[in-house]
Amino acid sequence: MNRREMPVASETVRPDPADLGIEALRTHVAGEMQRTRDRSITLTSAVDDDELVEQHSPLMSPLVWDLAHVGSQEEIWLVRDVGGRSAVRPDIDDLYDAFQHARADRPSLPLLGPTEARQYVTTVRDKVLDLLERTPLEGRRLVERAFAFGMIVQHEQQHDETMLATHQLRRGAPVLDDVPPPAAMEADSLPAEVLVPGGPFVMGTSTEPWALDNERPAHEVHVADFCIDTTPVTNGQFLRFIDSGGYDQxxxxxxxxxxxxxxxxxxxxxxxSNEDGTWWRRRFGRVEPVALDEPVVHVCFHEAQAYANWAGKRLPTEQEWEKAARFDPHSGRSLRYPWGQEDPRPEQANLGQRHLRPAPAGAYPAGAAPCGARQLLGDVWEWTASDFLPYPGFAAFPYREYSEVFFGTGHKVLRGGSFGTDAAACRGTFRNWDYPIRRQIFAGFRCARTPGRDELS
Structure with a gap:
């Protein structure tokens, strides 16, 4: 079996859809859809058809389900709704409705086989590219600034990250290749934490064209003074928690x-795993010593919270995390990204599956936030202390099942994206959420604390 190289993100800055003319926007959308589909093909062609239909973990769908599911959603929202065209495969709508079938049950469904699934998504995409050329990208909220197309790009990229997590869960020889992430040349000189002064800032967005409903609307939030770790907690730091008996107390x-x-x-x-006193990890089919300088990954919320308590700190709230990542005290404005307004470049963040691991803590100085914290975007999703709740003035769009049905105390918010998250599905306002027991996702964390009066003086 041929091992597949990861698609390398372009060095060119991805334009903001809000800044493009209509024809340039069409070109941008077509490029984003092709770039995203290339990633889906890489992930599904890296294994043979037998592995595509296999369920590698009851936590995950067979890879072939994810492939056909992204095509089904593309058909429903773009071919039928935006385009008003005849359905391609209305008979499979229920099979690929994520709310109707739990992941553990999906292998028993009469799913499309690998060849049929590939043909289906290709047919749908051909129709979508045709209607993209004909659809006015204005005058209707669903298509304004190509929102529906951007929603589908993000949806497929999210499933690509899910498929990448499935690759991590599969057993067998490695099938994905990557290149090492950059080193952290000055990590030893970085402060352990940074102080973020209290005060108001604008959280969320009302202007980002492809922002999803749970990111909206923009609203002012007051956050008290807090300190936050400069980098995510590393494997070496987490090992001290393990060695101190943290899991047993x-x-x-x-x-x-x-x-x-x-x-x-x-x-x-x-x-x-621990063998003769040495800690090892399994990473996409490779077994290697745990890299002490990398952010810890594959920990659940409860593990993150226990470590923070052990360290005499706490997890940051979602509001604190976003202020650290976005607020520029010099302008008093909230930025799109920690480094500014432009979309991520490879030297700013570990995104897009270029590397199959987090970069060492302290890497990406070009991506630092105004407060001095690093790696707030990319590397690992970061657990926060906050429940997934709507913002004041929230309105579901374009359907309740994207966000609203998940609101409540059952899900915790994660922020920042991981090495497996694409730039199209990650920004300073992007909100992810999951059950606090989830460990198969590419999640880590950083700690926060409330400073004492003497520190503020």
């Missing part, structure tokens, strides 16, 4: 967290 865990730790018999991050 209930005092560091919430009641719910301790119950889950016992039930799941947690003793280290997922994919770690």
């Amino acid at each position: 209930p005092r560091w865990w919430s009641e719910q967290g301790w119950q889950y730790r016992q039930h799941a018999q947690l003793h280290a991050p997922l994919f770690w």
Whole structure:
């Protein structure tokens, strides 16, 4: 089997859809859709058809389900709704409705086979590219600034990250190649944490053309003074928690967290093992020593919270995280990204599956936020202390099932994206959420704390 190289992100800055004329916007959308589909093809062609239909974990769908699902959503929203055209495969709508079938049950469904799934998504895409040339990208909220097309790009990229997580869960020889991330040349000179002064800032967005409903609307939030780690917590730091007996001491865990730790018999991050005193990790089919300088990944919310308690800190709230990532005290404005307004470049963030691991803590100085914190976008999703709740003035669009049905105390917010997150599906306002027990996702964390009066003076 041929091993597949990861698509390398372009050095060219991706334009903001809000700044483009209509014809340039059409070209941009077509390019984003092709770039995204190339990634889907890479992930599904890296294994043979037998592995495409196999369920590598009950937590995940077979890869072939994800492939046909992105085509089904593209057909429903673009071919039928935006284009008003006849349905391609209305008979499979229910099969690929994520709300009707749990992931564990999907292998038993009469799914499209690999060849049929590939043909289906190609047919749908051909129709979409045709209607893209004919659809007025204004005058209707669903198509204004190509929103529906951007929504579908983000949806497919999110499933690409899910498929990448499935690759991590599969057993067998490596099938994905990558290049090492950049080193952190000055990591030893970085402060452990930075102080973010209190005060108001604008959270969320009302202007980002492709922002999803849970990111809206922009609203002012007041955050008190806080300190936040300059970089995500590393494997080496987390090992000290393990070595101190952190997994065996209930005092560091919430009641719910301790119950889950016992039930799941947690003793280290997922994919770690200890042999003769040496910690190893399994990474996309490779077994290698745990890299001490990389951000810890594959930990659940409860593990992150226990570490923070052990360290005498806490997890940041979602509001604190976004202020650290976006607020520019010199202008008093909130930025699109930690480094400014322009879309991510490779030297600013570890995004887009260029590397199959987090970069060492302290990398990407060009991507630092005004407060001095680094790697707030890319590398690892970061657990926050916040429940996934609507912003004041929230309105579901274009359907309730994207965000609204998940609001409540059952899901925790993650921010910032991971090495497997594409730039199209990651920005300073982007909100991810998951159950606090999830470990197969590319999630880590950084800590925060409330400074004392003497520190503020």
